[in-house]
Amino acid sequence: MPVADILPELRKILPAGGVLTDPAELFVYESDGFTIAKARPAAVVFPTSTDEVVAVVKLLAANDVQIVPRGSGTGLAGGCVAFENGVIVATTRMNRILSIDLENRVAHVEAGVRNTQLSEAAALLPGGSAFHFAPDPSSQRASTIGGNAATNAGGIHTLKDFVSSNHVLGLEMVLADGQVLQTGAPGGAYEPTAFDLPGLICGSEGTFGIITRLWVRLAPKASGFRTIVGIFGDTADACEAVSEVIAVGMLPAAMEMLDGRMVKVIEDAFHFGFPPEAQALVLTEIDGIEPLLDGQMNDVAGIFRRHCALSVEVSADAATRAKLWKARKSAFGAIGRISNSYCTQDACVPRSMLAAVLARIGEIGREYGLDITNVFHAGDGNVHPIFLYDDKDESQVQNTLAAAEKVLQYCIDVGGTLTGEHGVGVEKLHLMPYLFDQATMRQFQSVKIAFDPGERINAGKLIPSEKIKVTLLKPGRHVPQ
Ligand SMILES: Cc1cc2nc3c(=O)[nH]c(=O)nc-3n(C[C@H](O)[C@H](O)[C@H](O)COP(=O)(O)OP(=O)(O)OC[C@H]3O[C@@H](n4cnc5c(N)ncnc54)[C@H](O)[C@@H]3O)c2cc1C
Known part of the structure; x- marks a missing residue:
């Protein structure tokens, strides 16, 4: 009707x-x-x-x-x-924090509560400033906890804190026929018994039902930090430095990388004094127990120098740290200074392949006449090529889609996967069969049908459907039918 x-x-x-x-x-x-x-x-x-x-x-x-x-x-x-x-x-009007239980480190929230809203509310309670909701997508001031769970969002500190599913203890979801499913352990002591349903629902991208409430972990915040900024004259050196830090067994809280183009954009916007010859910047954070931090910081700095860093700056200063992270989190916004429109891609590759992947992204950009810049979670091998284009020029839109597809295929070819954190949605749907074999695709479809037999919730997204067809690469843009 x-x-x-x-x-x-x-x-x-x-x-x-x-x-x-x-x-x-x-x-x-x-x-x-x-x-x-x-x-x-x-x-x-x-x-x-x-x-x-x-x-x-x-x-x-x-x-x-x-x-x-x-x-x-x-x-x-x-x-x-x-x-x-x-x-x-x-869900944006379902934005109440229903309880914060610091003793058991669990919060009960409606799905439309914003990510930072929870940590801010916890900080107002006695002793609460020592805890936070750890997943930190760069959109965290705006994105909802329900959305974070649905996309299994990661963020800058995913390297050490892991993705959203590791922080969801239980959830309530309304299924396509109106049944209410409550799963997991609201009390805070969640250990999956039969099937890990909260784990399955996290990352289902709204294709199983509507998440209405969640019970999430409140994780203790680290109190000691060191920040290490390595500037490199060659992207490959920077990638190899990142790979070695992880390979020697260190676990920084975050390792972010910006390519030369992005360093310039940030520099023009925030005026840090980064040199014009910078071809890559690696921003690393070490956190943990204070007496161990200087040693780890020096180890990272030593690896950066061995990989020909032009400069390495270390800092224990909270204000410098806050300023650097603000710049990193504002990177996407700063792109508005140089392009009408942009499309952020997302794939995960083995860290040892980062240099090859960045080089191939550059080649694909030249092939399609597109400007591509990169700002990404290097420590996780989670690349984010950002395609700059003009939304009003259909040929640039189509080139962006075609180039993005080539980048994703290359990432899969070198042993990577389709998404590190943003999900599949409609954007990468057509590449699911490129990554997964037929038997796996059939199992995915069976799981979707088990939750939504009539295919009425976000059908045809994430997992291709026989009933609801989605096309993306055609002129005239995508419209689900
Ligand atoms: C500037 C910027 C930076 C970003 N940085 C990151 C990052 O660092 N890491 C990262 O992982 N992502 C990042 N993202 C992507 C995005 O912010 C995340 O995917 C986020 O988790 C989406 O939350 P949302 O509330 O906006 O969800 P929406 O965009 O509204 O929805 C996203 C998906 O989840 C489903 N969904 C939403 N709410 C529910 C619900 N209650 N029940 C069932 N399904 C639901 C929707 O159907 C959709 O498929 C970024 C986005 C921007 C614009």
Whole structure:
């Protein structure tokens, strides 16, 4: 049934202002952070409780309407792109922190709570500033904890703190028929028994159901830090230095790399005094027990020097550290200074292949006449080539998609995988069979069908579907059908 016919019923379920249908308002919901894929939903709804989600989902099920779960829409793989005559269910008004239990180091939150909102709230409690929600995607001021779980988000400190699924103890999810599933251990002592359902749901990108509440770990914050900035005149030297730090058995809290183009962008925006001959910058953080830090810092600095670093600066100063990380986290925003539009790719490769992958990315950029810059989680081997293009020039859009596909295929060819943290969404869907064999793809499809037999929640994304076809590389952009 057309969504227009059920709008009065939707409005009865939701509080005032909880249903958007005005085209000007829907414009914002045409895409997520992967702005190449665009489609306008019939409506966007904003439930404020699990009961409202259940009522909405049951109504949409009865009328065979496709549902797209959405948090803050910062996703970079098109997981939130709408279906024609589909409804987006946004969790941003389900943003209450229900409890913070410092003794058991667990917080109970609604899915629309923003990532940093939780750590900020914990810090207001006596003793709470020693704890935080550890996953730290660079979008963390905006992205929701439900979205972080759905995409299994990583971040700058994933190298040591791991991805979101390691911090989700339990969750509540509304299935496509309105059933409410509660799984995991709200109490804080989660140890998977039969199947690790929270682990399976984390990373399912909204294709299993709508996560409404979560129980998440509050991890202790490290108190001692050292920051090491290595500037290199050659990208390959920087990659080899990163690889060696990990190979010798060290575990920095973070190891981020910016290529020469990106160093210039950051320098122009923040004026750190990075030299113009910098072809790569490696920002490393060591954390842990204070008396051990100087030794580890000197070890990292020594490795950087052995790999021909032009300069190595070390610091124990909290203000310098904060400034450097602010610059790193603002890197994506700073790209707005040099390009109308950009598309951030995401793949994971063996660290020993980083230099070859960056070189190939450069070649592919030249082949397609595209400017590509790189800022990425080098310690994890998680590359983020950023394609700069003009959204108004369709040939540049198509070149971006084609070049991105070549980059991803190369990453897979050298032993890597399709995504390090952003997910598959619609963007990388067509490459899933390139990475996985037929038997594995069939198992993935069976798991999706076990949660959503009617294929009505974000169907056709993440895992290709026979019923819902998604095409991306055609002119005219992607629209799920
Ligand atoms: C500037 C910038 C920097 C970024 N940096 C990082 C980074 O460092 N690491 C990283 O991992 N990602 C990063 N991202 C990507 C993005 O922020 C993450 O994927 C984030 O976890 C998405 O959260 P969200 O609330 O915005 O989710 P959305 O974008 O709204 O949704 C993302 C996906 O999750 C699903 N979803 C959302 N909420 C729910 C729910 N409650 N139940 C079921 N499914 C749901 C959606 O259907 C969609 O498929 C970055 C994005 C930007 C724009």
